[in-house]
Amino acid sequence: MESTSSHKQSCTENGTGCGAGWRWLARRVNADAQALIAAVQNGTCIIRNVERESPSSAASAGVFLTSWLLWILPTVFPAKTDEVALVYAAAAAIMTTEPTYINSEPSPATQKLSVLEGPVDPPLVDLTLGELLELQTYQHGNQECLVIPWTGARWTYNELSQQSSSLSQALLDMGIGVGDRVAIMAGNCEQYAAVFFAVAKIGAILVILNNTYTPTEAMYGLKFSDTKVFFTTPQIGRLDQTQLLQQLENKKTSPKVVMLRGDESGKYQTYDELVNIGRRQSHQRLYQAMSKVLPHQVVNLQFTSGTTGLPKAAMLTHHNLVNNSRFIGDRMRLTPTDILCCPPPLFHCFGLVLGLLAIVTHGGKVVYPAEIFDIQATLRSISDERCTAVHGVPAMFDSLFQAQWPEDFNCNDLRTGIIAGAPVPRYLMELLVNRFGMTEFTSSYGLTEASPTCFNAFTDDSIDKRLTTVGTLMPHAKAKIVDRDGNIVPVGARGELCIGGYQLQAGYWNNSEKTSETMIRDASGVLWLHTGDEAVFDESGYCSITGRFKDIIIRGGENIYPLEIEERLMAHPTISRAIVVGLKNKHYGEVVGAFVELAENHQKPSFEELKDWCRKRLGGHKAPAHVFWLGEDDVPATVPLTGSGKVRKFEMAKLGDELLKKQATSSKL
Known part of the structure; x- marks a missing residue:
């Protein structure tokens, strides 16, 4: 066996990045590197070859080395010998290295087109989910990882x-x-x-x-x-x-x-x-x-909750999930002392990746209050487990704030969490801060096909940015906004959001047609996922989701965005819910139709009153041409939803068109 010094010297001679990475690893484990050499003798030649082609940073070299070691360890060392323990310590040090936070406020974009690239720090890691769990178990083995109050389980x-x-x-x-x-x-x-x-x-x-x-x-x-x-x-x-x-x-x-x-x-x-x-x-x-x-093998088939047709199964890899969850936890500033209350379901990326995996990658604890969402169980978990974070979709948080809280309820430890999954009203975000004390809550945007998070706010972004945007682009991701012809729009203009980068799905399982429709390679060879969501970037790279690209109402050639009308209607004191769709019209092509729900203990306003309410803030052409009250006049009280709670707007639009036809027929009689 060659000496430690000669091994380090040969490595340095063949690639400065590799040598620096080796020394960095040895420093991080705070131990003699001799014990590592036996495991890496065959691996250093691989690293040297990589370094000749593309010199990397010290950290990247260390990550590469660790990934290789974790891959061969089960074969080389069936039992956890001292050498293996040392390597796990090195790997754990890499995984727990805090990313470099230069400034959560991005520098103003120099480009005028809506194209963004995420930070390159921290580096991507090549780990499987099995390796990740072994790594974190070595580092945090006796610490609680998973708490399930409804079953009584408390797993380390x-x-x-x-x-x-x-x-x-x-x-x-x-x-x-x-x-x-x-x-x-x-x-x-x-x-x-x-x-x-x-x-x-x-x-x-x-x-x-x-x-x-x-x-x-x-x-x-x-x-x-x-x-x-x-x-x-x-x-x-x-x-x-x-x-x-x-x-x-x-x-x-x-x-x-x-x-x-x-x-x-x-x-x-x-x-x-x-x-x-x-x-x-x-x-x-x-x-x-x-x-x-x-790491790049498919590990999950995650069915999408699309609003049209049969669900598609997104193929997600170990590499997708391990890295995306790391970056999510980084944006929340998670540490091993954090305790996350996670009522969203594990069958959804929100509960699985933003919940379980974001916690595991940071050595914390996750609490799943109940089998399915339960208001009182969630409140009890926040209080009893002294949670520092809580996740949820807007409807969940709204239910929590409307509920009667236990007399001994305590949320003094809450500081952060993610609210996502649907447009978030401003009043709800203000309640997160004022009633839950979640001063470090973060807004987020993602989709199943992107593993899932693409944009996420930082905990120290201004309240206004967290109220009005979904934050900035995640590390190692790409994003652009295009018009209906595929042209990139200027900054400040709306269009369809497209995502590129490491986190893209491998495709849809057994569905090459839908894969090729959704994932399109541009002239320069970059693969883009077309999200179907409408968005806009500001000069600093913050993203705002303004609706579904396919939901845009085109009235007389003018684009109308349903979300802003829904928000305006819900600001009316008598309206508890609003769903805006485009309805067929011979003259304009489409006009605005609104399905609204009357708030409890309120008198129903007139049609003209609601139109005037919208006109005060929005243009006259954005005021609803037709209003339907849920639960009245042949309108069902319930709204058709996907499995993850999204409104099936195409069904609502179809219902609206049918109701108008029925009204027209009745008037002729």
Whole structure:
């Protein structure tokens, strides 16, 4: 074995970045580098070759080295020897290195076109989800990671790692391997997190099904993905799964069903049984399986909650999820002392990536209050667990503020959290600060196909920026805004938001047509995801989402944006909800139609009063030409929603057109 000094010298001679990276690693572990040499003798030649082609920073070289080490460790060292422990310490040091925050207020853009590139610091890391969990377990093993008040579970990082590893070994025994699909449909529980990491560790793909799916929709997802094993529960909240389970029993090609919890029938194998089987297996097979998993392999099939047609399954990779969750936590300034209350569901990227993974990458603790969203359980969790952060969509926060709080409720520790998923009214953001004390709340924008977060505010951005924008572009991402012809619009002009960079999905599962429609490569070779969302950039690079690109109402050749009309209508004291759509009109092509809900204990205003209310702030052409009251005159009281709570506006527009036709027919009679 060559000496430490000669090894460092040879590395330096063949690439200054590599040499600096080696010395940086040795300093970070605060130990003699001798113990690392045995593991990296074969790896340094790889690094040297990379360095010859493209010299990188010291930190990037260190990250590359660590990624390579974590890949070979299970094979080289089946047990955690001192050498392995030292390497894990080095890797943990890299993962917990705080990013460089130059200034959360970006410098004014020099370009006049709406094109942005995110920061290049901190560097991307090449880790699988299994490696990430092992890394954080080494660093924070005895610290609580996952708290589920409704089941009583309080798992440390050690427990989560052990549970997922045992389940991984049981899945290997069942013949599940790289690329095989394993599905899950369940509420928020500790077993959900274990399944997520277990499937990832062996290179299989987790098919995540929405809890609100009907049996028909769930069967479609299972068949479409060719799932081999299906984890579920007999009931999810109030949703009885009996019909779905009966359909699965009647099909010969159905996947094997495993009950996560609550099965008293004895028909199915259970999660606990699989974990017990896995515990009796040798770890050697799992280590070998983990060594074959690469960061750029697909790990999740995440069904999108689109507002048209059948849901599409976005293929997300380890690389996508590990890095996006790191950057999310960085924007929130998360540390191992933070405790996040996360009521959004784990079947959604909000609960899984912004919740579980953002916490795991920063060594903190996440609390899932209930199986499905429960107002009182969420309030109790915030208070009892002394949470420092809370996530939610606007409707969740609105419900929390309208509820009766427990007498002993305490939210003094709350400082941050993310509100996203739908347009956020100003009054709601003000309540976050004034009632919850979330002075460091952040606004955010993302979509499933981008893993998911693209823009996020910093905790120290001005209140006005956090109220009116979704923040600035995330590290290593690209963004542009284009018109209907694909031309980049000037800064300050609205258009369709397009995203590029490391976080883009690998495509839609078994749907090349939709993939090519949504993901388009430009003349310079850059791949862009067309989001379908309408946005605008300001001179400093802050982004505001102004609506759905397809929802724009074109009245007589003039673009009208539904969101601003909805916000104006909801500012009226008698209106609790407003949905604005374009309705067919022979003269103008389209006119503004509004579906509104009357607030409790209020008298309904006249049509003219609402039109005048809109005209005071908006142009006359933006005032509704037609107003429909939810729950009255053949208008349903409920609104059609996607699984994640988005309004199916095309259905509302169709309903409006049908109501107008009916009115026209009645008037002729």
